[in-house]
Amino acid sequence: MKRSISICLLLIAALISCKNKEIFSYEKTIKLDGINPLGIAIASNGFWISDSNENKLYNISEDGSILIAYDSLDRPMHLSSLNYNPIVAEYGLDSISTFINGIKSYIPLPSSPDAPAGVDMNEQSLVVADFYNNRIIYTDQGVDKTFGTEGNEDGEFHYPTDVQLANGKIYVADAYNHRVQVFDSNGGHLQTIGAMDHMDATTGIHITKNWIIATDFENSRVLLYDQEGKLLQIIDQNLDKPTDLLVQNDQLYILNYGNQNIQVYKSTKNK
C-alpha cells in the first residue's frame, strides 16, 4: 500500500514537473477580420501588421481593431519598427519603406535587393533578408557588410525570409534550409539552430535576451529555443500557417496567416 502511494506521488510530481516546463501557455485569440497577417511589429498603441495579399499595412489596437490602414505598398512582408514607426520590406518593389506621421519614404540601401522579405533596424545598423539573392544586406554605422550566398552550408542561405538584430548579433530565418542562423556583427557565422527539428519553412523569428522563437510555417508550429539552441517548447495548438511572432510584456503573439488571427500565449518565465 505504502509503495503504491509512493509511486502515485512520484507520478503526480513528474506530471507537474512536465507541465511546469511549458514556458508559454495559451491565453486568447485576437481576430483580424479581413486581414491576412504576414508580419508584425510593435506600435505605440498596439501593433503594425502587414497584409501581402491586399498590399496593405495596418496599425491595430491590442484587441485587433484597425486604427490606420496604408495601401500604397507592393507585397509588404516582414517588418520592424524604430521609435514605433514601421519599417517594411516591400517584396514586390525591392525596397524598404517607412511611415512617419503618415508620410511614406524609402530607406537607402547599399545595394538593391531582389524581393526583400524581412528587415530590422536600430540607431546604428540595418539588416535586410534579401530573398532571391540569398544574402543579408547589412550596414553597420554606414559601412556595407552584406554577406551570404546560396547554399545549405553554415553561412549560406536558401531563401531567407526574416532577420533580427538582437543581443549584439544578427539572427536569420533561413526559411528553405528550415533553420535559424546566428551571426556576429561582422557577418561571421556563430550558430545554426533547429536544423534537426524537422521544420518546414522557417519563415519568421523573434529573439529575446534568453529565447530564439521560430515559426514552422508548413507544419503550423512555433519552436522555442534557448540561446544555446536547446529546444524548450513546441507550440502547435490553434496554429494555421504561422508566419511571424513577437514577445511583448510576457506575451507571445503569433500571426496565423492561414486563418486571419493572432494567437496570444502568456509566459511567467524570464524572457
Next chain:
Amino acid sequence: MKNIILSIVFLLIGSVAMIGQNDKVAVKVEGLGCPFCAFGLEKKVKKIKGIKDITIDMETGMMNFQIPTEKNPGLSAIDQTVSNAGYTAVEITIVKPDGTVEEANYFDSQPVEGHQEAKFFVNGKCGMCKSRIEKAALKVDGVSEASWDVKKKLLFIRYDAGIVRLEDIHKAMSDAGHDTNNSTAELATYKALPACCLYDRKSKS
C-alpha cells in the same frame, strides 16, 4: 481587283487599330499556399517584356495581366511562360480587344474505361506540386486520368497501354522536376522548382 484592294485595305485598317490595344489574360493556378513563393513568381512574370498590370489573388488562384495584342504569343506560349515561372496553369483565357475569347483548360480530360491503371510514387510536397505533377501526366498522350495524393505521394493514372509506356510517364514526371523510383529529375530542373516545392530528394516510397 477592286474587292481585293478593299479587303487588303480593311485588313490593314484592322491591324493598325489593334496596335496599342491589349489582350486581357486570365490564368488560373492551383495550390498557392506560401506567399513568398506566390508573390515571388508574380515578380518573375512581371519581368517578362510586354506584360503589365499583373496581379495574383492568393485565395482564388487567379493571375491576371495584360499584354499588347501584337505581342501576344498565344495560349501555348503563355502556358510555357507561366510554367517557366514555376506556376502550373489550370486554365488560360485570353480576351481580345474585339471581345473574342481564346481559352484552354488543361485538366478537362475524361477517364476512359478499359484503360490500364497504375499507381506509383512521385516525390513532391504541396498543392503546387500536385498541379504540376497531374498536368505533366495528363500532357502525355494516352493518359486519361491523373491524381496525385499529396500526403502519400502516390500518383494514380489511367492510360492506354497501346499508346504510351509506363516508363514514359515516369520520365514525364522527372522532366517536370519530380523524382520517381524509376526516373530522377535533372538537378537543374529540380532546383528550378519554387522554394516551397523543393521536396526532400532522399525520401523514397
